[in-house]
Amino acid sequence: MKQELMDAIQEMPVIAAVKDDAGLCSALTNENIRVVFVLYGDICNISSIVRRIHEAGRFAVVHIDLIAGLAGKEVAVDFIRNTTEADGIISTRQSFIRRAKELGLAAILRVFLLDSIALESLDKIPANLPDCLDLLPGAMPKILRRVCAKAKVPVLTGGLIADKEDVMAALEAGATAISTTNQAVWDM
Numbered sequence: 001m002k003q004e005l006m007d008a009i010q011e012m013p014v015i016a017a018v019k020d021d022a023g024l025c026s027a028l029t030n031e032n033i034r035v036v037f038v039l040y041g042d043i044c045n046i047s048s049i050v051r052r053i054h055e056a057g058r059f060a061v062v063h064i065d066l067i068a069g070l071a072g073k074e075v076a077v078d079f080i081r082n083t084t085e086a087d088g089i090i091s092t093r094q095s096f097i098r099r100a101k102e103l104g105l106a107a108i109l110r111v112f113l114l115d116s117i118a119l120e121s122l123d124k125i126p127a128n129l130p131d132c133l134d135l136l137p138g139a140m141p142k143i144l145r146r147v148c149a150k151a152k153v154p155v156l157t158g159g160l161i162a163d164k165e166d167v168m169a170a171l172e173a174g175a176t177a178i179s180t181t182n183q184a185v186w187d188m
Helices: 002-011 021-029 046-055 075-084 094-102 116-124 141-150 164-172
Strands: 014-018 035-038 059-063 088-091 106-112 132-136 155-158 177-180
Touching: 002 035, 002 059, 002 106, 014 021, 014 155, 021 035, 021 046, 035 046, 046 059, 046 075, 059 075, 059 106, 075 094, 088 094, 094 106, 106 116, 116 141, 132 141, 141 155, 141 164, 164 177
Parallel strands: 014 035, 014 177, 035 059, 059 088, 088 106, 106 132, 132 155, 155 177
Antiparallel strands: none
16 A cells, blocks of 8 residues: 555645645545645544545545644554554654554655754654655755755655745655645646
8 A cells, every 4th residue: 555655646746735624625526636644633533534535535644743632652653553544644753653664554754844953854864764754844946956865765845835836846856746735736
């Protein structure tokens, strides 16, 4: 399943990131969307959100740090794996990424590039840890190009992607795909 998800990301480089039910409905009816990043939910409804995504024939990747009611411990990854059948997780926590890989989930490490220290920290991430890096904000093609040149895994990006020019700049800089909640960008 991990390879199928990665193939879908490469084939359709715009990923719908959804933060509410209205965004989810739009993503599930959009023919251009194959992968959905779930940025909302709680322990009571995350299973039904993932089920809706799968029933629509899409891949579901849950941003585990944003799911209300989950603890900041690795058992949260087990919960997502065992109760939702999500295809993967996104997290800023390397311990969650490690656990996701142990459980056979796609593991996407989200990194906020706020300053040069954050940028330098990318060199310290073990190459075998994440399946992908997800860098934010995405509207920094010069920095993105530098990271993509050194990265040992595919690089995704998102945040502040507002139009086709931003999408093309990120992809030309070497990003494998972009994720966005901006529904106008989903059709580009």
